[in-house]
Amino acid sequence: MTGQPAQPRRSTRDLPKAHLHLHFTGSMRIETLRELARERGLRLPEALLADWPPQLSAADERGWFRFQRLYDAARACVRGEDDLRRLVREAAEDDAAEGSRWLELQVDPTSYAQPVGGITPALEIILDEARSASDDTGTGVGVVVAASRIRHPLDARTLARLAARHAGDRPGEVVGFGLSNDERRGSTPEFAKAFEIARDAGLASVPHSGELLGPAAVSQTLDSLGPDRLGHGVRSAESDVVLDRVVDAGVALEVCPASNVALGVYPGLEDVPLRRLVDAGATVALGADDPLLFGSRLVDQYDAARDELGFDDAGLADLARSSVRASRAPEDVQRGALEDIDAWAR
Known part of the structure; x- marks a missing residue:
């Protein structure tokens, strides 16, 4: 007797979701980077040409330096208003193609200020294009x-x-305030005043913590910056006490599996403790971090959760719901996305 035919897998590209961890330069298409470099006569490292995606590690300072050097080489190609607008628009188009209903794009305007006259015009250009791209996509x-x-x-x-x-x-407004770069550098409590200013304005507190450093760094961030979400936070899984603190405080974790593996935090996708975080009750939003350097986008993170970490369609739908609920998307956007996630799961 023949068995029942296998049911086709639901497409993770069709699963509505929110994308809460994507860096501005790191969102760039590799083709766009190469085009901009050619136009400006800039020579890119071979790791961004024939050897792409690069082999990376951030287990030590030398590895982080190489990662940062590649990032800086890409950022040097972004010059002026047209480039800023192009990156915002392409990020929105790529997310729309992957089922993302809401994208929170992270940027330090200091890095793009000089060609446009300062950090204020840099940010205002990005916000203006974010509004336009939102309408169009x-x-x-x-x-x-x-x-x-x-x-x-x-x-x-x-x-x-x-x-x-x-x-x-x-869309086109600032929804959060973050803290990025090598978390082994600087003193987290010294940034508390900046986060207080942001919180008083109603912005989400979304610092990076708990990727390159372990649970102690997460505890320090919880104590000093009052986060609503943690960029990564994945190493909370190494301590029951710290993970319980994260869950009890309702702090969401922006988990980026491909990034964790590329930077040497875990040896393989199957080692990322996503299941442990979810089973402990943590709110998790999957993110792509820097597709330009890691070679994988948002849908790839959902595929990894399914193929490497054993999440079934119901589990993937729950991850998508968590991403929407952890976002700063307007209520109507959240409501529509959640209804469509339910439809996808049915």
């Missing part, structure tokens, strides 16, 4: 302004005040 784009751990905490306060002036929860 149907994927809402909010912006997270991120300070860098390797700059002075006073610079972070300046960025927090700028972000606060553009705070809101609609």
Whole structure:
């Protein structure tokens, strides 16, 4: 007697979702980077040419330096208003093609300020294009302004005040304030005032923590920055006490499996403790982090959850729901996305 035919797998591309961890330069299409480099006569490292995606590691300072060098080479190709607008629009188009209903794009405007006259016009250009791209693609784009751990905490306060002036929860507005770069650098508590400024303006607190450093760093971030979400936070899984703190506080974790593996945090996708985090009750939103350097986008993270970590369609739908609920998307966007996730799961 023949068995029942296998049911076709639901497409993760068709699964509605929110994307909460995507960096501005790191969102760039590799083809766009190469085109911009040619136009400007800039020579890219071979790791961004024939050897792409690059072999990376951040297990030590030398590995992080190589990662940062590639990132800086890509960022050097982004010059002026047209380039800023192009990156925002292409990020929105790529997310829309992958079922993302809401994207929170993280940017430090300091990195793009000089050609356009300062951090204020840089941010305003990005916000203006985010509004336009949202209308055209149907994927809402909010912006997270991120300070860098390797700059002075006073610079972070300046960025927090700028972000606060553009705070809101609609496409083309600033929805959160972050802290990025090598978490082994700088002192987390010294950035507390910047996050206080951002919180007072109603912005989500979304610092990076718990990827390159372990549970102690997560605890310090919880104590000093009052996060709503943690960029990564995956190493909370190494401590029952810290993971319980994360869950009890309702802090969402922006987990980026391909990034974790590429940077040497875990040896393989099957080792990323996504299941442990979910089973403990953590709110998890999958993110792509830097597709330009890691060679994988948002749908790839859902496919990894299915193929490497054993999540069935119901589990994938729950991850998508968590991403929407952890977002700063407007209520109507969240409601529509959640209804469509239910339809996908049925």
